[in-house]
Amino acid sequence: MSRTALVTGATAGFGNAIARRLVKDGWRVIATGRRLDRLEALAGELGTALLPFKLDVTDAGSVAALPASLPEAWREVDVLVNNAGLALGLSPASEAKLSDWDRMVATNISGLIHVTHALLPGMVARNRGHVVNLGSIAGNYPYPGGHVYGASKAFVEQFTLNLKADLVGTQVRVTNIEPGLCGGTEFSEVRFGDAARAASVYQGTDPLTSEDIAEAIAWVVTLPPHVNINRIEMMPTCQAPASLAVKRRTP
Numbered sequence: 001m002s003r004t005a006l007v008t009g010a011t012a013g014f015g016n017a018i019a020r021r022l023v024k025d026g027w028r029v030i031a032t033g034r035r036l037d038r039l040e041a042l043a044g045e046l047g048t049a050l051l052p053f054k055l056d057v058t059d060a061g062s063v064a065a066l067p068a069s070l071p072e073a074w075r076e077v078d079v080l081v082n083n084a085g086l087a088l089g090l091s092p093a094s095e096a097k098l099s100d101w102d103r104m105v106a107t108n109i110s111g112l113i114h115v116t117h118a119l120l121p122g123m124v125a126r127n128r129g130h131v132v133n134l135g136s137i138a139g140n141y142p143y144p145g146g147h148v149y150g151a152s153k154a155f156v157e158q159f160t161l162n163l164k165a166d167l168v169g170t171q172v173r174v175t176n177i178e179p180g181l182c183g184g185t186e187f188s189e190v191r192f193g194d195a196a197r198a199a200s201v202y203q204g205t206d207p208l209t210s211e212d213i214a215e216a217i218a219w220v221v222t223l224p225p226h227v228n229i230n231r232i233e234m235m236p237t238c239q240a241p242a243s244l245a246v247k248r249r250t251p
Helices: 013-024 036-049 060-064 098-126 147-167 187-192 195-200 210-220
Strands: 004-007 028-033 050-054 079-082 129-134 172-179 231-234
Touching: 004 013, 013 028, 013 036, 013 079, 013 210, 028 036, 036 050, 060 098, 079 098, 098 129, 098 147, 098 172, 129 147, 129 210, 147 172, 172 210, 187 195, 210 231
Parallel strands: 004 028, 004 079, 028 050, 079 129, 129 172, 172 231
Antiparallel strands: none
8 A cells, every 4th residue: 555645845955855755765745835836846856656735834724624625545644744844033032023933933833733633633543644743953952043943843842742642552653853954955045034144054064964854754654663753853963962151241
């Protein structure tokens, strides 16, 4: 029986690489995102194993209608990859835009839980499935300017663990993938709105790649059904958790 995965935010970065890897591994993939032209181009490359499906995870009505909106042959989703997310700005909390905070919460938290709520009941009814959430090391290690982005990823970590508590005894699994510094995506360009500043984040580093994240997900979803990986924290070798900040008085 063919396996079906749904990947949110598949138009670029992690989502695009995850969709490609899963198709390569023999999965059928529902690739969702707001930019349908990119999804259709991806389907043109990968063939009928990939279904392009326009979806904005911040549109609660569209997400609630998702299971019934899919073509009938694609409705039994075995793996959900909650990848859609973003960071906006790096200024101190006192100077941040409230609209940026609202957008991060709408995407990183509300969007993730709405998609999960739409697809999880079917997994439980079939007693099989896997929810893979894309968190971040920002949910574990605070840094200046991380405020709502880091808090949203801390929510993802705790939500994942609480889902695991609710799913105990079923064959539905849940995993949180927590990447660190990762290059080659739109993440920093979206965050700063400045390509040059975005590029400077990775200058002189050998960061993780989208393919590294896809590799981790490809591994966790193909483990024996009794094995649940709760979380994977990933960093490149050029990165480590920062020391605690100490502000010293000038002599």
